[in-house]
Structure formats: structure tokens, C-alpha cells
Amino acid sequence: MKTLVISDIHNRIYWIEALIEFINPDKVIFLGDYFDNFQDNINEAIDTAKWLKRSLRYKNRIHLLGNHDAAYRYSGNNYISSCPGFTRAKSFAINSILDQECWGKIKIFHLENNILYSHAGVSANTLEYFGLNFDINIQKWEDQAHIAADKCIFHWVWAMGSRMNKPYPGGPLWEDIRYFRGIDINQIAGHSILPHPIILRNQKTEKLVDDSSFDLSEEKLNIFFDTNNKHIVLIENNTINIVKNCLCRI
Secondary structure (H helix, E strand, C coil), rough: EEEECCCCCCCCCCHHHHHHHHHHCCEEEEECCCCCCCCCCCHHHHHHHHHHHHCHHHHCCEECHHHHHHHHHHHCCCCCCCCCCHHHHHHHHHHHHHHHHHHHHHHCEHHHHHCCCCCCCCCCHHHHHCCCCCEEEEEEEEHHHHHHCCCCCCCCHCCCCHHCCCCCCCCCCCHHHHHCCCCCCEEEEEEEEECCCEEEEECEEECCCCCCCCEECCCEEEEEECCCCCCEEEEEECCCEEECCCCHHH
């Protein structure tokens, strides 16, 4: 089985379908942050929302929520802060295209083959601060987070952390890689913009070169690869591969 993983898109949608067609994966996992590239306009937001709505129809695609996306899904919720680039005009346009059924298909976590996927990663610092232990039944975290968001109640999943000058660690949409500590499961995430992909293991950071590969039998691998779509991740034959994306131009 071949799985393609794509990190923070931020309106750069022009290359995605061509890459998927070229690689022909069995599954695609998007790590969130579809919207806001900080110099965009409402038309780009509309184009991205239309692409996302089409993409959500594919049964072999998993779409995760990023902090920029959550700001549009829960616009007006003080516990889910608006991100740089957010405007009410874009929020109105996006939500005129993405209804609640669409938003409901976008997950916070995805767990598969001993890899936990999320936008920013689940940090041991965050779990310890909020008195939690990692639970493989992550669906209950997701359900609780959305219930809290609907009621405008704080939940640790939406915690903004140091990025927004909060006195607590960030949740899986916000945690900054500088403060990240791994837990007892492999993780793949984006969120923190990097000049090159990195891997954290045994609390040590290693720079990854193009075409780096890792056997999934290794434990506690934490891979971060938000390089403005210069890289993608391919998982095949029990191996994680870091691949240069030649189709995306910044």
C-alpha cells in the first residue's frame, strides 16, 4: 500500500492533483492548513474552498484540520483564535462553500499503522500540562474537542500555546516544534515552517536530506516536514520516505 502525505498547502493547490495522478497512491493524507498564505485574497480562498470540497468526496483521502482551518470552521470562537491572514470576508466566502457536512469530514487526528497524524503533533509537554495520558482511542479526544468548540468552552486540543503567547503548551493544531517532545508512538506533522524536513527521536533533532528513508519498525519517530510544500512524504512497504516535490513552485 502506498500512502502520500501532504503538509500545509496554504492555497497552493495548483500542483496537488497532478502529483496525485503521477504518484497514484492508494491513500492521501492532508495535514491541514488549506487556507491563508498571508498575501492572498478572497478569490484564492474561494478557489481553495472549491478544491477542498471536491477533494473531500474522494474516499481514499484523509483531510486533517489545521489551526488556520479551525479559525474558519469556528469563526467567532474566542478559544480558537483567528490566525494571521484571517478575514471575516474570507470566512464568509469559505463557509458559503463548505457546509457543516464538509467540515465534519475534516478530522483532527488520524491513526494508522502505528503512526499518529495531526497538524502540529501531540507533545508530551501538552499531555503532562493538562494531566493526560496518551490514549489510542483518539476519537474521544476529537469528539470532546468539537463539543467544547460548539459550546465555546476551552479544550486542550485547541490550546494555542507559545505561538499566541499563552502560558501553556500548544495542542495538536498549534504546538511549536521548538517545544515539542514525542510520546510513545510515531508521529508525522507539519505546522512549523522549516528550511528542510527534520526528525526528532530520543529528543534529538536531525536534519533530513532528500530521499531519506526510515523503517517503521523503529519507534518514536517524529517527522516534521512543512517546507512550503517543497517536500512530501511517501509511505510504502513499511518505509517512510522523504521526497522532494518538484511540482510545487513557491
